[in-house]
Amino acid sequence: MNELQYRKFNARTATAYCFIISVIYAMSGAVFSTLLPSMISSYNLTLADSSLLSVAESIGSAIAMVISMLAADRLDRRGSLIVTCLLYGAAFLWESTAPAFTLFLALRLCVGLTDRYLDSLTAAYMSDIYEERRGRVISVMHLIYSIGMLLAPTFAATILRTTGTWSPTYRYLGFAFLIMGTAYLLISVFVKSPEAKTRKATRVKKVIPYKEMLRSKKIWALMFYSFFAGSHYYFTLIPTYLEGKDISRYSIVFVSAMLTAGTIGNLISRMTLSIFTDKLKPQHVIPLTTIVGNALVCSALLFFTGNRYLVVILYVIYSFLVGSNYTMKFIMACEEFPKASATVISATSLAVAAGNIVFSRLIGVIADKFGYLASTAVHFPCIVIASAFIIWGYSGRKKTV
Numbered sequence: 001m002n003e004l005q006y007r008k009f010n011a012r013t014a015t016a017y018c019f020i021i022s023v024i025y026a027m028s029g030a031v032f033s034t035l036l037p038s039m040i041s042s043y044n045l046t047l048a049d050s051s052l053l054s055v056a057e058s059i060g061s062a063i064a065m066v067i068s069m070l071a072a073d074r075l076d077r078r079g080s081l082i083v084t085c086l087l088y089g090a091a092f093l094w095e096s097t098a099p100a101f102t103l104f105l106a107l108r109l110c111v112g113l114t115d116r117y118l119d120s121l122t123a124a125y126m127s128d129i130y131e132e133r134r135g136r137v138i139s140v141m142h143l144i145y146s147i148g149m150l151l152a153p154t155f156a157a158t159i160l161r162t163t164g165t166w167s168p169t170y171r172y173l174g175f176a177f178l179i180m181g182t183a184y185l186l187i188s189v190f191v192k193s194p195e196a197k198t199r200k201a202t203r204v205k206k207v208i209p210y211k212e213m214l215r216s217k218k219i220w221a222l223m224f225y226s227f228f229a230g231s232h233y234y235f236t237l238i239p240t241y242l243e244g245k246d247i248s249r250y251s252i253v254f255v256s257a258m259l260t261a262g263t264i265g266n267l268i269s270r271m272t273l274s275i276f277t278d279k280l281k282p283q284h285v286i287p288l289t290t291i292v293g294n295a296l297v298c299s300a301l302l303f304f305t306g307n308r309y310l311v312v313i314l315y316v317i318y319s320f321l322v323g324s325n326y327t328m329k330f331i332m333a334c335e336e337f338p339k340a341s342a343t344v345i346s347a348t349s350l351a352v353a354a355g356n357i358v359f360s361r362l363i364g365v366i367a368d369k370f371g372y373l374a375s376t377a378v379h380f381p382c383i384v385i386a387s388a389f390i391i392w393g394y395s396g397r398k399k400t401v
Helices: 003-043 047-074 077-095 101-163 167-190 196-201 210-215 217-236 238-245 252-275 282-303 308-322 325-336 338-370 372-393
Strands: none
Touching: 003 047, 003 077, 003 101, 003 167, 003 217, 003 238, 003 252, 047 101, 047 217, 047 338, 077 101, 077 167, 101 167, 101 252, 101 325, 101 338, 210 338, 217 238, 217 282, 217 325, 217 338, 217 372, 238 252, 238 372, 252 308, 252 325, 282 308, 282 325, 282 372, 325 338, 338 372
């Protein structure tokens, strides 16, 4: 295999690996809200206690993103992905043993150390490989990610019904990550570049443009948007709230079907983005869809829970409106600093983790003391503020660096 053939082979295997990992990664995150009522019951938790699970994970993510900002663009992408995938799988496998709650919190922190890093690395790897086509390829990858989100609620609900507990779901996901990481490791060991030794000898230290990033109004806008969007924990509690409100009307099966329907809306949204990537302007789309979509779903929970089908319809519309925003944020970050994609994505992910730490705990405490719906008074203003930062950051015509 010559160098050209190797590069083509590496691009194909890296793309396949990142796409498959995106599906499993999406499932690992999306099953949490479906499994949370079972976790609360298993550990006898309050809503404030349950928020500690997200806080612990977010603390791990924050630590990982700081490390990533300093080192990710200097490390080998493939090697980093393999190690992260194996560690992520091991953490999930250990969680599946349902250890004591304090140890479970520690394992949530370990999951956090790897999950955002894994998410950032896959996007950065695709950005590096496809360069001029990065927007479309990242859109397609996140479209495939939506397939994992589509499968997750039904997958989790089915295992809950058959086993009566949450832990087997994490066991299967842990094994899936370990299998994928091991497979890619074997490919890396047995298929090497003909010029690997030469490149290693002549490798030049990569310079990361930290000063330019700090001066970028757009990057600050994306970070503030990501921070205030950390109030998304509000949505994690929806299954717990609906099942607790009326289990006969909002059974596990019905709520998982609602989440699945929402994921279909998300999938259509990302499919639309993958087709019209070059025509849509994220700086206009994100603020509008974020505010309108969240207004709809908050209204559904506040006023229309008596009609469960209307709740589903509004939730699906919300999912369609905001489904591609996460992808657009990644594309916007990569386009600002394409040569340091992992670093800049890590900066926005660090802001997400910080927001999760603050707002997950705040929303959990308010939900415990005043009821879940009272936490809307935290979530919706955060969404409006997040949208305002995007408008602010992209209000000028000239690129600020």
